[in-house]
Amino acid sequence: MLTEGFSYELLATRGRARAGILHTPRGDILTPVFMPVGTVGTVKAMAPSELQAAPIDAKIILGNTYHLYLRPGLEVIADHGGLHGFARWDRPILTDSGGFQVFSLAQNNKVDEEGVTFRSHIDGSSHRLTPEVSMEIQGVLGSDIAMVFDQCPAADCSDAEHLAAMKRTTAWAQRCARVERPAGQSLFGIVQGGLSVEHRLRHRDQLLEIGFDGYALGGLSVGEAPSEMYRILDAVAHQLPAERPRYLMGVGTPEDLLRGVHSGIDMFDCVMPTRNARSGTLFTSEGKVQIRNAKYRRDLGPLDPECPCYTCTTFTRSYLRHLFKAGELLFSRLATLHNLSYYARLMRSLRNAILEDRELPGL
Amino acid sequence: MLTEGFSYELLATRGRARAGILHTPRGDILTPVFMPVGTVGTVKAMAPSELQAAPIDAKIILGNTYHLYLRPGLEVIADHGGLHGFARWDRPILTDSGGFQVFSLAQNNKVDEEGVTFRSHIDGSSHRLTPEVSMEIQGVLGSDIAMVFDQCPAADCSDAEHLAAMKRTTAWAQRCARVERPAGQSLFGIVQGGLSVEHRLRHRDQLLEIGFDGYALGGLSVGEAPSEMYRILDAVAHQLPAERPRYLMGVGTPEDLLRGVHSGIDMFDCVMPTRNARSGTLFTSEGKVQIRNAKYRRDLGPLDPECPCYTCTTFTRSYLRHLFKAGELLFSRLATLHNLSYYARLMRSLRNAILEDRELPGL
Numbered sequence: 001m002l003t004e005g006f007s008y009e010l011l012a013t014r015g016r017a018r019a020g021i022l023h024t025p026r027g028d029i030l031t032p033v034f035m036p037v038g039t040v041g042t043v044k045a046m047a048p049s050e051l052q053a054a055p056i057d058a059k060i061i062l063g064n065t066y067h068l069y070l071r072p073g074l075e076v077i078a079d080h081g082g083l084h085g086f087a088r089w090d091r092p093i094l095t096d097s098g099g100f101q102v103f104s105l106a107q108n109n110k111v112d113e114e115g116v117t118f119r120s121h122i123d124g125s126s127h128r129l130t131p132e133v134s135m136e137i138q139g140v141l142g143s144d145i146a147m148v149f150d151q152c153p154a155a156d157c158s159d160a161e162h163l164a165a166m167k168r169t170t171a172w173a174q175r176c177a178r179v180e181r182p183a184g185q186s187l188f189g190i191v192q193g194g195l196s197v198e199h200r201l202r203h204r205d206q207l208l209e210i211g212f213d214g215y216a217l218g219g220l221s222v223g224e225a226p227s228e229m230y231r232i233l234d235a236v237a238h239q240l241p242a243e244r245p246r247y248l249m250g251v252g253t254p255e256d257l258l259r260g261v262h263s264g265i266d267m268f269d270c271v272m273p274t275r276n277a278r279s280g281t282l283f284t285s286e287g288k289v290q291i292r293n294a295k296y297r298r299d300l301g302p303l304d305p306e307c308p309c310y311t312c313t314t315f316t317r318s319y320l321r322h323l324f325k326a327g328e329l330l331f332s333r334l335a336t337l338h339n340l341s342y343y344a345r346l347m348r349s350l351r352n353a354i355l356e357d358r359e360l361p362g363l
Numbered sequence: 364m365l366t367e368g369f370s371y372e373l374l375a376t377r378g379r380a381r382a383g384i385l386h387t388p389r390g391d392i393l394t395p396v397f398m399p400v401g402t403v404g405t406v407k408a409m410a411p412s413e414l415q416a417a418p419i420d421a422k423i424i425l426g427n428t429y430h431l432y433l434r435p436g437l438e439v440i441a442d443h444g445g446l447h448g449f450a451r452w453d454r455p456i457l458t459d460s461g462g463f464q465v466f467s468l469a470q471n472n473k474v475d476e477e478g479v480t481f482r483s484h485i486d487g488s489s490h491r492l493t494p495e496v497s498m499e500i501q502g503v504l505g506s507d508i509a510m511v512f513d514q515c516p517a518a519d520c521s522d523a524e525h526l527a528a529m530k531r532t533t534a535w536a537q538r539c540a541r542v543e544r545p546a547g548q549s550l551f552g553i554v555q556g557g558l559s560v561e562h563r564l565r566h567r568d569q570l571l572e573i574g575f576d577g578y579a580l581g582g583l584s585v586g587e588a589p590s591e592m593y594r595i596l597d598a599v600a601h602q603l604p605a606e607r608p609r610y611l612m613g614v615g616t617p618e619d620l621l622r623g624v625h626s627g628i629d630m631f632d633c634v635m636p637t638r639n640a641r642s643g644t645l646f647t648s649e650g651k652v653q654i655r656n657a658k659y660r661r662d663l664g665p666l667d668p669e670c671p672c673y674t675c676t677t678f679t680r681s682y683l684r685h686l687f688k689a690g691e692l693l694f695s696r697l698a699t700l701h702n703l704s705y706y707a708r709l710m711r712s713l714r715n716a717i718l719e720d721r722e723l724p725g726l
Contacts, residue, residue, distance in 0.1 A: 041685065045692040049673070072660070072685040079661050079681065086685075088677050297435070298442050310412070314451050316443065322404065322435040329408040329695050 003186040003213050006144075008245045008266070012355045016238040016264040019354035022245050024144050025184035026092045029059040031245065031266040032350055034257065034343045035094060037274060039064045040071060041087040044274050045332040046340070048089050055308050055341045060092040060144070062269045065137050066101035070120050070127075074140045082142025094269070095143035097134045097176075099150045099190075100218070100250070111151065113168070131172040135179035143185060147216065148176040150190040155224040162194040170206040177210050186213035188247060194219060195228050197235040204240065215240045216247040217265075221256070230259050238264040254283060254346055258362050261350045273343045277335035280324050283342040289317070291335070296321045309341035310334070366549040366576050371608045371629070375718045379601045379627040382717035385608050387507050388547035389447075389455045392422040394608065394629040395713055397620065397706045398457060400637060402427045403434060404450040407637050408695040409703070411452050418671050418704045423455040423507070425632045428500050429464035433483050433490075437503045445505025457632070458506035460497045460539075462513040462553075463581070463613070474514065476531070494535040498542035506548060510579065511539040513553040518587040525557040533569040540573050549576035551610060557582060558591050560598040567603065578603045579610040580628075584619070593622050601627040617646060617709055621725050624713045636706045640698035643687050646705040652680070654698070659684040672704035673697070 005025035012019045022029040036043045036051060038061045043051055051058045063083050068074075072086075080086035083093055099116075102109050106118035106127075115130030134149035149172050153165040169192050177187060189212035193199030200217075207215065217236065220229045233248070237260070240246045247267035248260045257268055273283065282289040284304035289296070291303075299317035307313075311320070311334040323331035346362075353360050368388035375382045385392040399406045399414060401424045406414055414421045426446050431437075435449075443449040446456055462479075465472050469481035469490075478493030497512035512535050516528040532555050540550060552575035556562030563580075570578065580599065583592045596611070600623070603609045610630035611623045620631055636646065645652040647667035652659070654666075662680035670676075674683070674697040686694035716723050 040689050040691065041682070042691050042693045045696075047673070047693065047696065048677075071689055072681070076661055076681055076685065079663060080679065086679075086682055088682070298439055300442060310410070314411075316449075318435070318439055318442065319404070319449055319451070322439065322449075326403050326434055328403065328405050329692060330405045330410065332692050333408075333410065333696065 002211075003181075003184065005184055006186040006213050008214070008243060010242070012357065014354045014357055014360065015262070017261050017350070017354050017360060018264060018266060019351045020245075020266065022266070024092050024186070026090075026144050027059065029092060030351060032257075032261045032347050033059060033267055034347045035060050035062045035267065035269040036340055037062045037064075037269055037271045038087065038089075039271075040067045041083060043336075043340075044278070045336045048087065050337060051340070052091065056337070056344045058091070058340070058344065060094060061089060063087075063093050063095045063141060063143065064098075064101060065095050065134060065141065066098035066105065066129075068141060069098065069137050070122055074137060078140050082140065084142060092144040093141075094145040095138045095141050095147065096249075097138065097147040097149040098129050099134070100152050102129055103152055113171070115149075131175040132179055135176050135181065139179075139182050139185070142182055145214070146181065146185055146187050148173040148187065148189055148212075150192060150218055152192065152219045152222070153194065155194065155219070155222045157194070159196075162192070162196065162199055166192050166199060166203045166206070170203065173207060173212075174210055177212070188212055188214040188216050190216045190218040190249070191236070191240070192219050195224060195232060197232065200232060200236045201239060204236070208241070212244070214245040214247055214267075216249050218249050220248065221251045226256065229256070230263075233260055233263040233265065240264070254343070254362075257343070257346060258350065258360065262360060262363060273339035274336050277339040278332045280335070282335055283339055291317065291321050291324050293321075303338055304342070307338060307341055307345070309338050311338040365574075366544075366547065368547055369549040369576050371577070371606060373605070375720065377717045377720055377723065378625065380624050380713070380717050380723060381627060381629060382714045383608075383629065385629070387455050387549070389453075389507050390422065392455060393714060395620075395624045395710050396422060396630055397710045398423050398425045398630065398632040399703055400425045400427075400632055400634045401450065401452075402634075403430045404446060406699075406703075407641065408699045411450065413700060414703070415454065419700070419707045421454070421703070421707065423457060424452060426450075426456050426458045426504060426506060427461075427464060428458050428497060428504065429461035429468065429492075431504060432461065432500050433485055437500060441503050445503065447505060455507040456504075457508040458501045458504050458510065459612075460501065460510040460512040461492050462497070463515050465492055466515055476534070478512075494538040495542055498539050498544065502542075502545050502548070505545055508577070509544065509548055509550050511536040511550065511552055511575075513555060513581055515555065515582045515585070516557065518557065518582070518585045520557070522559075525555070525559070525562055529555050529562060529566045529569075533566065536570060536575075537573055540575070551575055551577040551579050553579045553581040553612070554599070554603070555582050558587060558595060560595065563595060563599045564602060567599070571604070575607070577608040577610060577630075579612050581612050583611065584614045589619065592619070593626075596623055596626040596628065603627070617706070617725075620706070620709060621713065621723065625723060625726060636702035637699050640702040641695045643698070645698060646702055654680065654684050654687050656684075666701055667705070670701060670704055670708070672701050674701040674704075
């Protein structure tokens with residue numbers, strides 16, 4: 001039961017790494033792709049016009065169901081005809097299901113077979129999410145890619161807990177798949193199973209039986225060592241269906257993206273480039289720059305000499321450090337613009353290497 | 364002793380209101396003009412590219428000597444060849460002298476005939492500003508218009524205190540005028556005298572004897588009633604030299620700008636549009652909008668239907684309210700962009716009315 005107008009076109013491979021195009025009714029997404037996170041209807045500090053302009057040129061962004069449901073609330077977004085109209089973003093949007101947030105952010109969450117009851121982290125008000133409610137919310141948001149409502153257990157939980165979470169996630173995924181979606185909205189399944197390859201493959205099989213437009217790996221980068229995540233990626237990613245997009249949720253560092261692409265992943269999202277930007281950690285071709293460091297006080301060079309973004313082509317490291325130290329709003333803008341440019345350029349360089357059958361840069 | 368390359372060209376008058384061009388070696392400034400305030404080398408939340416694009420199209424911005432001297436410090440700015448290079452602003456800059464800030468912001472300030480000793484509001488370190496030091500700092504900043512170091516007494520101080528401040532400001536102005544400035548840097552005198560027309564005119568005469576490139580009215584909008592300021596403006600502004608630009612410092616509301624232009628003022632600066640933007644007070648053709656108000660929660664209209672700025676042509680009031688309530692950085696950007704657009708468009712509408720000999724809009 002695949003969604004009409006939604007398909008993955010594989011263009012080239014290099015080892016297990018893939019370059020392709022995700023076709024959606026709202027436009028094509030060149031993969032591998034990094035999706036900037038727009039938690040409450042805005043990628044923090046960025047205007048839509050900047051995200052769509054080179055060198056970021058984001059083809060898709062992510063919105064958070066949990067956050068948007070709590071604030072501004074569904075009726076406000078429905079007034080705008082959905083999240084695209086609300087945030088004035090006319091390219092594809094992926095929404096998570098709220099599952100991860102109700103377990104990580106909300107207070108007093110209580111899970112049962114039907115769903116999760118929790119209290120808002122904003123005002124303590126009581127709410128309940130079920131697979132059906134999550135799909136209904138994502139329907140109002142009108143995202144182009146919806147995610148199934150899943151239970152994401154802690155990395156260090158017991159085997160029995162992992163098995164229970166897998167079983168529940170499968171049952172919830174079935175219920176999500178039965179909910180009618182708006183025209184053109186695709187639905188991805190989420191493979192759980194912790195750090196066990198066996199669990200992961202078994203859960204994959206359960207989801208394949210239901211059938212989804214794409215498959216995500218959830219429950220990674222939740223506290224385990226990077227080497228553990230890489231082990232799972234190397235063993236599992238290429239065993240997800242080749243004809244469907246593969247999405248590694250909530251990951252990660254530039255190194256993580258490289259390893260993910262190498263293992264066969266097509267899609268990533270993470271708050272790292274935007275959050276790190278605001279706290280002064282900047283990714284450059286010369287490594288990480290902690291802009292607060294005294295050594296940049298009189299550094300007249302660009303933040304990253306290889307980066308074509310407005311920040312790097314306009315200002316000095318000295319000026320950026322000054323803005324950071326003075327707590328100026330312009331810093332968050334310029335830093336976010338740069339970090340997202342760095343991530344976008346990294347993904348394009350990986351894509352081009354695959355298309356041209358070259359060694360992946362950085363490996 | 365006028366500065367080469369710096370002149371005021373009067374194009375038209377309507378009553379006492381004037382439209383003209385301030386010619387500077389770094390470019391022309393169309394007057395009347397509002398100058399956005401860039402306290403520490405950035406107009407808060409704005410990129411230089413946005414300030415220079417329509418509809419703001421700022422021809423000049425202001426920098427604060429006191430703030431920049433404390434942070435990042437002069438050697439950092441000198442490294443960049445001055446404030447233009449540091450902030451990447453290639454149009455004219457006006458710097459204040461630091462006088463107002465050492466009296467209003469700094470701690471433990473002690474004034475004597477030579478200058479002012481004070482403690483930094485940032486780290487409590489001890490500093491001393493004199494007319495000569497202020498001019499030296501403004502020389503390093505490399506502004507296109509420097510201001511004399513003055514003493515700005517409180518609005519409600521005694522007549523004797525006003526007279527003493529005037530006398531001191533005149534002596535300091537003489538000392539400022541004797542300091543050699545960078546090529547192309549002009550110098551404005553500041554007329555004090557509180558709310559007495561007689562004092563104002565007497566102080567004007569003292570400054571005229573020294574001779575400056577322009578004349579400012581200082582010590583207004585410091586706590587007195589608007590009607591008191593308007594009384595001074597109506598009596599004094601048109602008695603400043605007609606062949607020189609007239610600058611009303613630190614003012615003000617849209618109504619203040621209208622009254623100022625009406626009385627013959629050419630230049631204004633104020634943090635009001637930028638500061639109010641960040642706290643959610645927006646100026647529109649339909650009056651002030653407090654965007655936090657519940658009535659905007661589901662308001663799908665533009666912030667200001669008559670405004671061509673990115674904020675107003677892209678987003679709904681409902682979305683802007685959501686950003687404000689969620690404390691999102693994008694709000695400060697969009698709100699500042701709009702308020703500065705509003706001020707710029709107001710000044711252009713006044714200028715056009717004068718050039719076309721029409722009634723000033725809003726009077």
